[in-house]
Amino acid sequence: MRVPVVDESAAVDTTAALYEEIRAHFGLGLVPDVFKLVSTRPDYLKVFWDGYRSVFDEGFLDRGVKELIAAFVAQEVGCGYCVDAHVLFLDMIGADRRLASALRVADIDDMPVPAAVREVLRLARRITREAYRIGQEDFDRLKGCGWSDDQILEAVWTACQFNWVTRMVNAAGLVELGQLAGPGPSGGDPGTE
Numbered sequence: 461m462r463v464p465v466v467d468e469s470a471a472v473d474t475t476a477a478l479y480e481e482i483r484a485h486f487g488l489g490l491v492p493d494v495f496k497l498v499s500t501r502p503d504y505l506k507v508f509w510d511g512y513r514s515v516f517d518e519g520f521l522d523r524g525v526k527e528l529i530a531a532f533v534a535q536e537v538g539c540g541y542c543v544d545a546h547v548l549f550l551d552m553i554g555a556d557r558r559l560a561s562a563l564r565v566a567d568i569d570d571m572p573v574p575a576a577v578r579e580v581l582r583l584a585r586r587i588t589r590e591a592y593r594i595g596q597e598d599f600d601r602l603k604g605c606g607w608s609d610d611q612i613l614e615a616v617w618t619a620c621q622f623n624w625v626t627r628m629v630n631a632a633g634l635v636e637l638g639q640l641a642g643p644g645p646s647g648g649d650p651g652t653e
């Protein structure tokens with residue numbers, strides 16, 4: 461890892477409380493590695509956790525579509541960790557298998573998902589590659605597919621959240637699920653809050 465992290469067994473105070481909340485949320489008995497990337501800064505960890513929940517706690521878009529957006533953005537920027545994590549979450553929530561299989565298809569037009577979902581992925585791609593070029597016509601195209609303003613905003617929010625997360629993951633050197641699992645040197649000062 462390129463950044464120090466606080467191991468779960470060494471977490472105290474705010475970090476420990478946030479780790480417990482994260483463990484309870486996922487029901488996996490562990491904190492996903494991605495959250496540990498900012499664990500030496502509890503203030504960052506809280507913002508990251510709140511941002512994650514703002515995407516996945518309820519909303520106007522189907523959870524499977526949001527997971528697909530997250531995995532698609534990760535694929536676009538070459539973040540294997542995030543692709544694997546969100547494909548796993550697609551499986552865990554029992555999403556239509558076509559969502560995960562869509563990630564194996566290079567061309568959005570060939571993805572085995574409804575046309576409206578393909579349009580959302582096109583917007584996610586534009587956000588990832590050229591957000592400065594997005595115009596009203598992009599939003600009009602989504603509305604023409606039946607997406608509401610609330611759903612479109614949520615799709616934009618999800619794509620933007622995962623653009624920053626994937627870049628954090630790549631920059632920090634997190635490459636595979638479970639990479640930070642188990643005891644070992646944490647590199648961080650768990651007493652620093």
